[in-house]
Amino acid sequence: MNCITGENIADLYHRSAAVVDLACISHNLQVVREKAPGRKIIAMVKANAYGHGLVRVAEHLASEGVDYLGTAFVEEALELRRAGITIPIITSGPFSRFQIGLFIENNIDLTIASVDALQYIREAAEFYKKRVNIHLKVDTGMMRIGIRYTNARKLFAAALEGEKYLNLVSIFSHFANSDNQDLGFAQLQLERFLEATRFFAHEHRPSPLLQIANSAAILRMEESQLDMIRPGIMLYGYHPSPATESQASLQPALSLRAKIMYFKVVLAGNSVGYGRTWTAPQNCRVVTIPVGYGDGYPRALSNKGQVLLRGQRYPVRGSVCMDQTMIGIGAGEAYIGEEVQLIGRQGGEVITADDLAAQLGTISYEVLTNISARVPRIYVNEHRGRNNLSA
Ligand SMILES: Cc1ncc(COP(=O)(O)O)c(C=O)c1O
Incomplete structure (x- = not known):
């Protein structure tokens, strides 16, 4: 097989992965x-x-x-x-x-x-x-x-x-x-x-x-x-900066993914995570993903970051922990084992390293190089050479 599709990449890892195309x-x-x-x-x-x-x-x-x-x-x-x-x-x-x-x-x-x-x-x-x-x-x-x-x-x-x-x-x-x-x-x-x-x-x-x-x-x-x-x-x-964006169409190679490990209902008035920095205004569903600042997902994205689930954006709730992060899904549905993308594309939605960098006041270089050794790298489309790219 020389092309792995979005559906079966999730079979290649258990917890989290940086998938490199x-x-x-x-x-x-x-x-x-x-x-x-x-x-x-x-x-x-x-x-x-x-x-x-x-x-x-x-x-x-x-x-x-x-x-x-x-x-x-x-x-x-x-x-x-x-x-x-x-x-x-x-x-x-x-x-x-x-x-x-x-x-x-x-x-x-x-x-x-x-x-x-x-x-x-x-x-x-x-x-x-x-x-x-x-x-x-x-x-x-x-x-x-x-x-x-x-x-x-x-x-x-x-x-x-x-x-x-x-x-x-x-x-x-x-x-x-x-x-x-x-x-x-x-x-x-x-x-x-x-x-x-x-x-x-x-x-x-x-x-x-x-x-x-x-x-x-x-x-x-x-x-x-x-x-x-x-x-x-x-x-x-x-792109190194917005100044070069009109010069070429580049394809981001890395997506940062994780599987939902836990699902809970947080009742109105309860706080989520260290420091109790977010309190549920009403009953809502919160899922936990096994990625934190120890994986290179910055703590500065506490209550600011977003992830993609089922092609929709959902917010980080509370502080990003060292190993885990909580995501509010409102009244949405999600199952244990479902894939979330922290950097990547789902449906029509995209979150890039540039998006994270803009929220953090840094550059994509830093966001990408900070993804830690604990996150397994998975390589896809190795043999899909240049000749097939326009397909
Ligand atoms: C000496 C040197 N050459 C080339 C590069 C590549 O720069 P860029 O990633 O902006 O293409 C770097 C990166 O900082 C560098 O230090």
Whole structure:
């Protein structure tokens, strides 16, 4: 079977699940390819593939032919190597010098942001008698990690000097606000990046690959796509901000589901849950679902969140507990074992990670990455490839 429908997904779990539709990820990757034809793709799978499950999502993206996987930390990259993933992996975040052996032994590309780090990586590479793949990080305005664009030529020159042991694959930078309506600062960052990397032309040396574009820039700044792109959130079906929404139609890949575990009638005047923050104004029905803030469903949604049941929205009543949440269904019907969606689609109703983020004052990235390890990930539509997507 290559298509699992809404009715039988509930048979695949007992309590709660984050159901990841891999065909949606394929669709979103196809959008990336249409927006940036011919560019090499680093698919960002850091933070548990934005909550979607690191290994399975990485395997899927590798099978779809992405060039690189992107993690923040070496531990994430190691998990991918241990799972048997062999395609190139770049870690874009910081590391300790005591971890360099892990990179070299496991063939994980290093991001270098200072001349000091470059020197000790070169020494380590010499020790291992191995030429290691490196990427240089230039700070053009994010002020996170990276050598300042005005000093970058020192780092470039040192990398070229060490080329016996250092294979300079790419140079990259990161946008601070390419998701902003006003692209002025992003344009300035791009100019700074291009100016700094002209070094190679001046030195009559072949340029390494250049990369700076995240999802927002892929969608709105074609001129920033350069040689390689680093899509993250758009692969999972979300726009980085409302500013990019008109640029592409993405498909959210994750739905967060739970089964009703208990049903009760709360008589008028009785309160529900910790802190007694909600009192029934009249007799009503309340169901309990086995998802709480320990699963990544935020406590800040107490008395605010909504879920979908039988294609209708129903409110969270009382405080979200660590493991359970109560839902008021008024005079509605529900059975133990029926499926509720906390993020997802039922009938004509949809609740997205963006909806939750708007209620919480945050962004979809945080809502998705917060879905905790306790929630089993279930993967559907693995083999429903790009060719079937329009069906
Ligand atoms: C270095 C780097 N590149 C690319 C991305 C992907 O960004 P987005 O998810 O907005 O596409 C991130 C995410 O924060 C990042 O830190």
